[in-house]
Amino acid sequence: MEEENRLRIVLKQLIQNNEYLAENYRKWARVAATGGLDAVSKDIDEAGQLIQIATQKLRVALGSIES
Numbered sequence: 001m002e003e004e005n006r007l008r009i010v011l012k013q014l015i016q017n018n019e020y021l022a023e024n025y026r027k028w029a030r031v032a033a034t035g036g037l038d039a040v041s042k043d044i045d046e047a048g049q050l051i052q053i054a055t056q057k058l059r060v061a062l063g064s065i066e067s
Helices: 002-034 038-066
Strands: none
């Protein structure tokens, strides 16, 4: 049970970290786009989308523990 509680805490932290990272990726994608680096912006944006997918998977995992 203690490991489950630790895992719950870790998953919540990972979700928070990913949300921060995704926002940071969006910011830098905008910076790249503003600088005329459209391909770079697209790549950064796609990386941010992958983080969002990972975050959703982590939320599902957390939900499985909490149910």
